[in-house]
Amino acid sequence: MMDYELRQTGDGSYTLYSTSFDECYHSVKDGALREALYKHVLPAFDLVQKGKVRILDICFGLGINTLATLYWLERLPQIERVEIFSPEMDRELLNLLPTFPYPQELAPYRPLIEELVTTGSYGDGRVSIELFKGDAREYVRGLEAIDIVYQDPFSPKRNPILWTLEFFRDLHRIMDDSGILTTYSVATPVRLGLYEAGFSIYEAPKKIGVRPGTIASKGPLPLNQIDMEAKRRRSSAKVLRDDEVVDPTYNLPRSNDQT
Numbered sequence: 551m552m553d554y555e556l557r558q559t560g561d562g563s564y565t566l567y568s569t570s571f572d573e574c575y576h577s578v579k580d581g582a583l584r585e586a587l588y589k590h591v592l593p594a595f596d597l598v599q600k601g602k603v604r605i606l607d608i609c610f611g612l613g614i615n616t617l618a619t620l621y622w623l624e625r626l627p628q629i630e631r632v633e634i635f636s637p638e639m640d641r642e643l644l645n646l647l648p649t650f651p652y653p654q655e656l657a658p659y660r661p662l663i664e665e666l667v668t669t670g671s672y673g674d675g676r677v678s679i680e681l682f683k684g685d686a687r688e689y690v691r692g693l694e695a696i697d698i699v700y701q702d703p704f705s706p707k708r709n710p711i712l713w714t715l716e717f718f719r720d721l722h723r724i725m726d727d728s729g730i731l732t733t734y735s736v737a738t739p740v741r742l743g744l745y746e747a748g749f750s751i752y753e754a755p756k757k758i759g760v761r762p763g764t765i766a767s768k769g770p771l772p773l774n775q776i777d778m779e780a781k782r783r784r785s786s787a788k789v790l791r792d793d794e795v796v797d798p799t800y801n802l803p804r805s806n807d808q809t
């Protein structure tokens with residue numbers, strides 16, 4: 551049985567539903583393309599204004615965040631170079647991508663997707679992309695000087711190993727001092743986890759047609775900052791930790807395995 555079902559989303563673009571994670575790859579309500587552009591790409595490029603930008607896209611999935619970045623870059627001639635790093639452990643999914651019904655805005659990048667899926671990399675004068683076919687937790691530890699993280703795994707309920715305090719600490723360590731992280735999640739345990747890992751937490755700017763998410767940053771931003779100390783005092787929310795989560799997709803050594 552195939553692990554994926556095609557679903558049309560609120561903006562007309564398509565996503566997949568994963569039967570193993572019991573979740574869609576994008577918000578069906580907000581729309582796959584709109585979610586990529588308005589929750590990740592636009593807020594990130596509004597805030598990070600550098601000539602050379604390094605992006606970590608967690609995880610590649612259908613590649614919509616990565617392709618939406620390239621689409622948006624065509625409107626940002628001041629950016630000289632973009633390097634994108636993206637892990638994806640599902641090889642069966644990657645093999646489907648050359649025939650996935652991308653929206654017309656992203657369809658011109660189909661040859662790039664074919665090259666990326668076949669060789670694991672793509673490069674031209676301005677853009678380089680590395681698609682790592684394996685585990686995100688292992689992959690991120692080898693990166694450095696990341697300016698933008700698109701934190702876009704399945705939900706903490708379905709894929710908790712990519713939302714733990716330890717993972718957020720790894721992200722914090724590999725980011726540039728002016729780096730920012732975008733995520734669709736507004737959950738208090740997620741925001742608290744990012745805060746405990748050393749990030750400042752901001753409300754994402756409202757964009758028409760999508761529910762705003764969260765922006766986390768290492769430095770100050772011109773956005774509404776959330777008072778996480780007050781949140782921590784008022785909330786009983788529990789931050790996820792590696793040795794407490796059970797993730798069907800992952801086999802971390804447990805503290806009680808060390809005997």
Ligand SMILES: C[S@@+](CC[C@H](N)C(=O)[O-])C[C@H]1O[C@@H](n2cnc3c(N)ncnc32)[C@H](O)[C@@H]1O
Pocket residue numbers: 574575576586608609610611612613614615616637638639640643684685686687702703704709712799800
């Ligand atoms: C919500 S989808 C990402 C959607 C993607 N950002 C896009 O724009 O199409 C989450 C992806 O994370 C992948 N994944 C889950 N756990 C992973 C892990 N430990 N390492 C690498 N990939 C993982 C899944 O296979 C899935 O493709």
